[in-house]
Amino acid sequence: MEMNTRWTANGRVLMHVTFWLCIVVFLTTLFEVEGPGFKAAFNTVMMLLPVHVVYFYTLSYVIIPKYLYTRKFLQLTLCFVLLAVGCVLMYRIIEILFADPYFFKEMRKLNPDWKWQKIKGTFLEQLTNMEYLIHGLEQSNSVVWIALVIKFFRMWYERKQVALQAELNFLKSQIHPHFLFNTLNNLYALTLNQSPKSPEVVLGLSDILRYMLYECNADYVSLKRDVVIIQNYLTLEQLRYGDRLDLNFSIKGTIADQRVSPLLMIPLIENAFKHGASEITEEAWINIDLDVDAYQLKLKVSNSKPSQPIERDAACGNIGLQNLKKRLELMYPETHRLTIYDEEDMYLAILQINFGTVPYLATTTEREASFDSGHMATIFSKTKTSRSWK
Template sequence: MQPSGDIYLGGLRISRLTQHILFWIAAYVIMVLVYGYSKTTYSAAARNNFFYIPVHVVYFYTLSGWLIPQFLLKRRYVYFFVLFSIVFFAAIYLTRFVDVLFVEPYLVRLYGSYAVWYDEGVKGFWDKVLYPNAFFGALKGVNFILWFGLAIKLFKLLLERRNAALEAELNFLKGQIHPHFLFNTLNNLYGLTLSGSDQSPQVVLKLSGILRYMLYECNTDRIELQKEVQMISAYIELEKIRYGERLDVQFSVNGDYDNIEISPLLILPFVENAFKHGTSEQVGNCWINIDLQLQNRRLKLKVSNSKPEPAEHPADPSEGSIGLKNVKKRLELLYPDAYKLKLFDEGELFLAVLELNLKRSNPLRYES
């Protein structure tokens, strides 16, 4: 899990404090450009907006950090409206104080007269602060950055909720693998126990290693492909113990997969599906071929298995597997537009082909 509020851009972590500093720098630059363009003097805009920034900062964080979370989001609408009105007018008049004390005296030296802003007879300090025409100018100025900032904050909130929903769905889909796998393996162990096999302790040992991997090492977005391959190998060994000589399994891995990461438990459902439909439903000899290739961070997985003799109501391996349905959903969430999955249900075999571009993914890189 990433620290709260941090975001990632191209692998670079940007802390929450840095985000806020960058926002206010951007806000200041925008204000200078807008004000400088309209007044044709960027130097004056740079100086004057320097005095406005503290007002914008206080106004923005009072709303976003206090009023909105404490009152609006908790549906205390009356309190929010009253307090917002107070803060709203206070921000406007604080802006007018800045105008009268710092901005307008400087501009007088440029334009030569207060008549640029005020009607005749408006000369006192409070007359200038409360001058109606200037009030509306301050209203526009002080709220420009506020709504710009709140729009960004709303976008981040929507992103947080989207990522939270995505993470919850992925955890649900990945979590379904554990009981599904455990159910199948315990059935295997039960069969060995009934037959009095002396390999039962070895099965228990391998099973404990696989479960340790699934429960303690897979609680992350990415895991080393090498570890995933090792787990698949252990799973295949378990199945070999169960089915003995009537099962022929070929498992090949080609390519350099050091320092390559993949979403955990993404390959296992294809292997499980092959054993479920290629062995457990057959009485005689059966075979499974698993070929994993990796080149330039592009993974290609081919899993094929023999099929039982056609029955009156044959099962479709692609439709009957909870594991395959879940892995399709996970691929769509984690690797959108970066994978191809083809399933071939032919006369004597079932073939699954997965092509995955590990350079492109949709990892959860923002944590609220």
């Protein structure tokens, strides 16, 4: 935590230093036009730079947090006006005493006959000259407001990211208990019958829990690892339904470096069991086809439907699917497609995800241990009758 805080602080300092360096280069370039040269322009800018720095940091880190964030708008306006007037006067004083005489001196070296109306008159006459006061107001505010626009845009972006992350975490917090609840139901059904398969269910459940607790906090995980969890879940379901379920799970393509948001495919698979196998007493079937390449993931999940659909409470029966749609919109905007077909005797869901916007972060170990199937790999195949779909 301390190391992360230190890196964040160092990054912030570097960002501020970079900004002021860019400002110095920009202003020096402007002063150099028809001026006495780069060195003289740079020195002039550096004389006036403290005004910009004091103006920005006082406004950004003192006045705005103290009055804008607390909605004290009258105090905000008053303090801003006083600060602006003070910085304009400071800007003009530095110009009159240091910057303008230096600039005039350097220009006279190039042209001894060069005259400058700006430096004529006494100190008080120059300070109260409205033309140069307005010019000083423009110069002192221009840099500050550029910096403030950048700051507010960055704050808006960071808050947007925090809000998106909070929404994702909320969706995950709903999906994980929902997933766990269904798995525990499987274990409960087996223990009621004192099934010898219960220890196998517990082992599979422990791996699923480990994945949910320690790996699903990341935005993206290894696709291979996510598929392993699907396999564990299907194993638990197969143990639960036994011979009355025709379950087929196949993988086509190579799973290697791809990354995916965790538990995106599970809601579709859960729905196939919940609204298919659990409602049919005989000859229930589920087909799951995962087609993967370097650029895209395509998941097809189809299941049989009962001849007489069971009435369900719509308020609590569709949590997983609704969360899936929201997560897809947040994690894969414009790069996913979810299509659902609700036919008379079959339910089909097709999920397509483009990997183009997802970072590939798989390690060498993951690559070496990855699935490597150039042809169709059938993971689950328990066929009693021939059923297929495209």
